[in-house]
Amino acid sequence: xxxxxxxxxxxxxxxxxxxxxxxxxxxxxxxxxxxxxxxxxxxxxxxxxxxxxxxxxxxxxxxxxxxxxxxxxxxxxxxxxxxxxxxxxxxxxxxxxxxxxxxxxxxxxxxxxxxxxxxxxxxxxxxxxxxxxxxxxxxxxxxxxxxxxxxxxxxxxxxxxxx
Amino acid sequence: xxxxxxxxxxxxxxxxxxxxxxxxxxxxxxxxxxxxxxxxxxxxxxxxxxxxxxxxxxxxxxxxxxxxxxxxxxxxxxxxxxxxxxxxxxxxxxxxxxxxxxxxxxxxxxxxxxxxxxxxxxxxxxxxxxxxxxxxxxxxxxxxxxxxxxxxxxxxxxxxxxxxxxxxxxxxxxxxxxxxxxxxxxxxxxxxxxxxxxxxxxxxxxxxxxxxxxxxxxxxxxxxxxxxxxxxxxxxxxxxxxxxxxxxxxxxxxxxxxxxxxxxxxxxxxxxxxxxxxxxxxxxxxxxxxxxxxxxxxxxxxxxxxxxxxxxxxxxxxxxxxxxxxxxxxxxxxxxxxxxxxxxxxxxxxxxxxxxxxxxxxxxxxxxxxxxxxxxxxxxxxxxxxxxxxxxxxxxxxxxxxxxxxxxxxxxxxxxx
Numbered sequence: 214x215x216x217x218x219x220x221x222x223x224x225x226x227x228x229x230x231x232x233x234x235x236x237x238x239x240x241x242x243x244x245x246x247x248x249x250x251x252x253x254x255x256x257x258x259x260x261x262x263x264x265x266x267x268x269x270x271x272x273x274x275x276x277x278x279x280x281x282x283x284x285x286x287x288x289x290x291x292x293x294x295x296x297x298x299x300x301x302x303x304x305x306x307x308x309x310x311x312x313x314x315x316x317x318x319x320x321x322x323x324x325x326x327x328x329x330x331x332x333x334x335x336x337x338x339x340x341x342x343x344x345x346x347x348x349x350x351x352x353x354x355x356x357x358x359x360x361x362x363x364x365x366x367x368x369x370x371x372x373x374x375x376x
Numbered sequence: 377x378x379x380x381x382x383x384x385x386x387x388x389x390x391x392x393x394x395x396x397x398x399x400x401x402x403x404x405x406x407x408x409x410x411x412x413x414x415x416x417x418x419x420x421x422x423x424x425x426x427x428x429x430x431x432x433x434x435x436x437x438x439x440x441x442x443x444x445x446x447x448x449x450x451x452x453x454x455x456x457x458x459x460x461x462x463x464x465x466x467x468x469x470x471x472x473x474x475x476x477x478x479x480x481x482x483x484x485x486x487x488x489x490x491x492x493x494x495x496x497x498x499x500x501x502x503x504x505x506x507x508x509x510x511x512x513x514x515x516x517x518x519x520x521x522x523x524x525x526x527x528x529x530x531x532x533x534x535x536x537x538x539x540x541x542x543x544x545x546x547x548x549x550x551x552x553x554x555x556x557x558x559x560x561x562x563x564x565x566x567x568x569x570x571x572x573x574x575x576x577x578x579x580x581x582x583x584x585x586x587x588x589x590x591x592x593x594x595x596x597x598x599x600x601x602x603x604x605x606x607x608x609x610x611x612x613x614x615x616x617x618x619x620x621x622x623x624x625x626x627x628x629x630x631x632x633x634x635x636x637x638x639x640x641x642x643x644x645x646x647x648x649x650x651x652x653x654x655x656x657x658x659x660x661x662x663x664x665x666x667x668x669x670x671x672x673x674x675x676x677x678x679x680x681x682x683x684x685x686x687x688x689x690x691x692x693x694x695x696x697x698x699x700x701x702x703x704x705x706x707x708x709x710x711x712x713x714x715x716x717x718x719x720x721x722x723x724x725x726x727x728x729x730x731x732x733x734x735x736x737x738x739x740x741x742x743x744x745x746x747x748x749x750x751x752x753x754x755x756x757x758x759x760x761x762x763x764x765x766x767x768x769x770x771x772x773x774x775x776x777x778x779x780x781x782x783x784x785x786x787x788x789x790x791x792x793x
Contacts, residue, residue: 224561228759232738232760233441233761237447237449237453238449271561271565274562279416279513283416297562299562300565301497301511308515353399353529355527369424369519
């Protein structure tokens with residue numbers, strides 16, 4: 214996965230990612246139109262499919278709305294790289310199959326506009342603009358299984374089949 | 377080795393000796409969804425090819441976030457929820473019943489020792505009555521509805537001790553705002569809180585809900601308190617389920633212990649646009665205010681309105697300011713009507729809206745205009761939270777909001793007491 218980095222600060226809450234006033238649908242493409250709206254109203258028009266969000270600490274804090282990772286995924290975000298994630302967002306992102314990577318160093322050093330390449334399986338983040346390589350925190354084994362299936366829905370379907 | 381309350385409740389529900397850091401699959405006693413999140417949960421339920429929920433008596437869906445519906449899109453979601461609950465035999469609380477986090481304990485669905493999930497981040501509220509309850513997303517709710525179980529990482533615990541007696545004019549809201557300011561918006565991420573102290577012992581169960589409700593604002597998974605006599609009496613009044621109260625062992629392991637001396641606190645304010653951006657009221661007193669909000673799952677209980685009504689009695693909301701009141705449930709609204717609080721607030725110039733979440737979450741019922749300042753008893757002041765990213769939200773106790781709307785600027789409530 215290759216794309217451009219868009220930088221955001223600390224404590225990007227789910228109201229910034231998708232305001233509650235747009236939760237009047239569960240259609241991912243409709244939700245995608247409002248992704249990051251209250252953080253940067255022009256961002257959806259500026260970003261391209263495949264780009265990355267690079268943020269500070271506690272990304273996705275606040276509401277439990279799953280619409281937040283759904284909107285980012287549908288907008289075409291390849292992955293969110295952050296110093297840390299809020300608990301519910303972290304779990305929701307894994308459940309719906311939005312790749313997230315925790316790397317304080319990468320989140321600190323990657324600059325807005327840098328070309329970034331990511332290998333989710335190995336957890337490698339490459340800043341092609343600076344040539345720096347970073348390693349993301351590995352997921353617990355149990356979560357990796359859900360990620361490998363592309364989310365909780367597929368994971369449960371697969372588990373139910375083998376059970 | 378001793379156990380925390382979180383470790384005990386998760387052990388009891390997973391049938392194993394669970395310690396912090398373990399991943400357990402646990403049986404759920406109850407689960408809830410609301411109209412903001414249940415649409416996606418129902419979609420996930422269908423995508424998982426599920427036909428029946430495991431046990432409809434353990435589920436409730438509450439229409440509170442946009443209630444009654446402000447637009448066609450939300451109406452379609454409400455319709456989907458009504459059809460789903462009917463099809464599955466699930467308890468539905470339709471428009472006007474109130475906010476999920478008031479209804480779930482008030483209507484007797486949860487009791488001490490229970491394990492509960494909710495597709496709403498403020499599900500941590502029931503920690504005040506010794507329930508391990510935590511917010512999850514829609515797909516996790518779907519998985520819970522289908523299997524009756526969910527996986528949890530057993531959290532480490534942060535112990536918070538509030539020392540001393542509460543001074544006049546200081547309320548539970550001030551205590552939790554102070555803690556969040558102290559440890560930060562991610563100060564307790566992935567942790568459970570256990571909260572203790574004389575100040576908590578002396579306050580009502582309703583006041584304690586305010587504290588547990590905001591545990592998520594410092595990232596905590598749940599804000600647990602012990603089940604004392606007040607809790608057991610409260611629960612007996614609201615539920616016929618059997619409580620199984622859990623206490624922490626004396627030698628339980630805590631990640632961190634935080635002590636707060638409440639005797640020196642002044643009323644607390646969270647400034648825009650983060651809940652941990654707190655200060656004493658004196659720092660921002662005099663800031664002009666165009667709208668006040670008293671209500672929400674944080675501070676929409678009878679006691680909250682009684683405190684506000686007492687301050688506003690014989691006075692009027694400032695002519696340059698509006699006051700919206702949103703009771704947390706229909707039962708609370710009825711009690712307010714019975715004891716005169718409702719009439720008293722309306723006489724002072726308050727505007728009452730349907731019990732629900734609307735103004736707090738910005739879906740309708742009080743969206744501020746560009747450049748306006750709002751003082752609110754809600755739990756969040758994020759940019760855009762009340763529906764307009766160009767407005768500014770300050771958080772405080774019901775007393776602070778009442779005093780501020782009288783003056784049309786942020787005011788210390790203690791001079792009115």
